[in-house]
Amino acid sequence: MAGVTYSFYIGTAPSSATLANAPSDLVATVGDGQVSIAFTAPTDDGGAAITDYEYQLDSGNWTSAGKTTTPVVITGLTNGSAYSIKLRAVNSAGKGAESAAVYSATVASAPSDLVATVGNGQVSIAFTAPSNTGGADISDYEYELDDSGTWTSAGTAATPVVITGLTNGTAYSIKLRAVNSIGNGAESAAVNVLLGSPASEFAAKEDAIRSVITSDAQHSLNSTLASNIRLTRDARERFLTSRAQMQSEEAGLASRNNEALDVDGIAVASADQIATQGTFSAQTGNFEGTKRRLVFGDFDIQRDGDTGSNTATISGKIAWEQMLSEQTMLGYYLGVEVGQSNIRGSFTGTQRKYGVSIGGYFVHALQENLFLDGFASLGAGRNNLEMADDTLALTSDYTTQTVTLGAAVSGVIEQAGYDILPELSVAYGRTTIGRVGFTGVAYGLTDDTLCLDAGSVSTATIMFRPEFRVSLDGQKPSESLSTLSFAPRVMCERVQVASTTNNCGFGAELGISSSTQDGLTSVTAAIVADRVGNSTRSSLQLNLEHKF
Structure with missing residues (x-):
């Protein structure tokens, strides 16, 4: 028609499609050498079907995923490596917009x-x-x-x-x-x-420090109890002598009220400890034997087999005794004590102790051959402690208070050719330590405000000990110059230090004694063995005594 223009194309008509926009909401799921990327398809596919998705690793080349839907799985990756991943859609118009990056890994959780x-x-x-x-x-x-x-x-x-x-x-x-x-x-x-700091080191080692203090207190308490038990046994012998003297007019007995200095001792060795104990004594008295003043003491060396620590103690007492009657003797004493411990183990150092004590004891004849004796004491000690390990050095001055109590019922049962001397005894001791202050030095710093509560230590023992005494010279055992003795014993102990332990056991004593005709010289030897709990204790005692 006139005035109209027509256009004709031969082949494919031009497309009206555009590039797709970017995929979104990418979520990476890591697998073994691969990662799966879930995503939301582009909101605008450009008016043409999406024919592929491509991915890019760490801003490198783009690679076809061979997929047109979510998810895209990327293989051939290195485990433990993080990748930055982008996606884009492909349609007939070309390569679409790239997505925001997603990472194949995330930050770690917290240690x-x-x-x-x-x-x-x-x-x-x-x-x-x-x-x-x-x-x-x-x-x-x-x-x-x-x-x-x-x-x-x-x-x-x-x-x-x-x-x-x-x-x-x-x-x-x-x-x-x-x-x-x-x-x-x-x-x-x-x-x-x-x-x-000293405070941090002290806090970390508080249990070991407390153990040093309580172990030393336990050794000192054992020494005090042993000393008081020996005191009352010796008092029982003096009581028997005084009774005989009061009933006799023989002046020869008066010589026994004045005794020169005498020393004897005992050594103990076991898998857990090595210890020595001993006594020294002298006395003066009146002719009748009803009053006397005595000076005596004890020495004690103990070694701890577990730590190698050792403790040496020497104590002295001055006592006054009086026979109130033929049935009762009463005594009291004042005592002093000096001790030193060489500390070994996690800490090394020294512990010095100075103590004073006051106590009393008695012996009473319940009947002719049955006796009751007992003791009680109070003591206070001043302790000077210096010890250190590789980091922390400690010094301390502190006080302790000790109380001991004990009693025994003993007897003499005379038989034809031998005597039986049964003894049932109980003893208890407690040392209160309480709060202990320290000055500590560590890392070039000094702290004098350190402290801990060491509490207390205690020991309670009950023992039954029947002694069988046989004469070796044909005389009555009570009059014999040579005797052989055997004493089985059973005992139970309750010890409280950091914890409380209760143990029972048994043991035996075998002894021989010989005296000269004039009664001035005597020799005694004894072997003692005990099994208490898991501990085996044995000792050999040798005593040589001469009166001048």
């Missing part, structure tokens, strides 16, 4: 179970690695001090983290976090430390 070990100007933090590394290897750990906001590389990818350059005596709050190729992980809970 846990932080445990701090302080040192000189440093602290070592042991920890449990994050339960989730984020899919990438942890390349470093960082630490933060006191919520400062400043994180510092620890230069390690494993436990522990060691932090140096710190100030001794200063408290720190410390957090950790893991670092992988994605970035900085979640921060841990804080661990609080007091760095390299």
